[in-house]
Amino acid sequence: MIEWSRQGQAHSAPWRSESGAPAPRRVITADDTLPADAAYRLACEGTGLLWTGDFQNARMLLQAMARRADRKARPSRKNAAPAPAGAKGPEALAQAFHLHRQAQGQRARVLSAVLIPLEGDYSIALRRAPDLRQACTEAWGAATGERCVVSLRELLGLVGAHEWRKKGVEIAALGAAPRNRIHPHYGVFSPVRGEYVDLVAQAPLPATTLAFDIGVGTGVLSALLARRGVQKVVATDQDPRALACAADNLQRLGVADRVQLLQTDLFPEGRAPLVVCNPPWVPARASSPIERAVYDEGSGMLRGFLTGLVAHLEPGGEGWLILSDLAEHLGLRPRAQLLEWIAQAGLRVVARHDIKPRHGKAVDAADPLHAARAAEVTSLWRLAAA
Incomplete structure (x- = not known):
């Protein structure tokens, strides 16, 4: 519960946080008279600011607080500490990633103080x-x-997701407009990085009778497989939001009759000549449920897919693993580890198709992880039983 006092009267209401963030321990009321510097200082101390003033002024205050947080996180070159000797190794890269995540988390906590x-x-x-x-x-x-x-920050995230859902994301591999748009729902990872979709669109199909899509998300890969002529796709996901999103998109695209959606962990029962999986690419702990589409702690989904793949492949079938090597460039998971897991699972690599990312961060030199992002390659690993 959130508790506060206004004009001498005590108030309370349930705290709602999609990210699972705890409620602020101390809450004060705030309005248009609160200066941004004071708001930022209170937020850094862990005080929640329950807004009672003009809503648009609250948005402006949040923007001002964000500028202060970004200035604090960006040390001047003059005061920057020199890089230690050998700071380009995997351990230093992994440390830079974790420090970046830590800074992101702290920024999110501060900016979530406006309520x-x-x-x-x-x-x-x-x-x-x-x-x-x-x-x-x-x-x-x-x-x-x-x-x-x-949190106002989280509320504005809902607004952004609503706009994405209305507008949709154009996926060229799905064909001509207007029947080539994916409409992501709130909490479901949007396929804005279209290069991995292009890999699935171009790889040679081992068969067109049946395919499994593990971790369906928005349904984009299931729709693409159906558009490529696969007669039936069985698509799985644990997240009810993802399944609802996929059902919506498959219906919009006119392929719902060829895709069966199942709420389950990883594989459905049976075998297929093609099993596709696009797991989260970065082996780190997600700080909120929404981040589980990006972060896979301990490479759990990746390892689960590899371990169970042979038992769900028809003879002569292929498993398609779509994976970025960003984790390798961040020093979080070496290529040798991935190859070892593939071999331990009784699999061999039939072929690998690579593509460079096209997203903005790949060319943004100001990004803290620019060196890793610039070297990143996304691959479709075609795997078969050894």
Whole structure:
């Protein structure tokens, strides 16, 4: 629960956090008179700022706090510590990654201090507040009638996800517009990095009778396989949001009749001549449920796919592993480790198809992980029983 006092009266409401962040231990009311410097200082101390003023001013305050957080995280060249000898090795790269993640987490905690009260129907009783009820309903389900308090930063994330869902992401490999757009739902990783989709679009199919899509997400790879002529795709995921998102997209694209969706961990029962998996690429702990599409602690999904693949391949079948080597360039998982897991699983590499990323961070020299991102290659590993 969030508890606060206003005009001598005590108030409370349930705390809602999609990321699982704990509620602030201390909460004060804040309005348009609060300077950005004071707000930032209070947020750094762990104080929650329950907003009672103009909603648009709260957004401006959040932007001002973000600028201060970014300035603090960006030390001047004059005061920067010299790099230690041999700082380009894997251990130094891994340390840089973990420090970057730590800084991201601290920034998120500070910027999550601006709090917004939501009414029981998801409306916001603040001046100049937009109507965000549809965005909240898409993310959280129907309103329960109970008031709650949320982070403004997280609330704006819902708005961004709502806009992506309306607009969709154009996937050239799916064919001509307008039937080539994927509409990601809140909490489901958007296929904005289209290079991995291109790999699946170009690799030679071992058969067109049946395919398994492990970790369906938005449904983009299942749709692509169906468009390529695969007669039936069995697609799995553990996340109900992903399954609902995939069902929506497959229906929009006109291929729902050829894709069966199952809520299960990794593999469905049986065997297929083609089994496709695009697991999270970075072996690190996710700090929120949404990050599980990017971070795979201990390479759990990757290893689970490799270990179980032989038992789910038809004779002569192939398993397609779509994986970036970013973890290798960050010193988090060496190539030798991946090859060892492949061999231990009773698999051999039939072929590997590579592609360079096209996203903006690959060419952004200001990115803290630029050296690793610039060297990154995404691969489709075609695997078969040894």
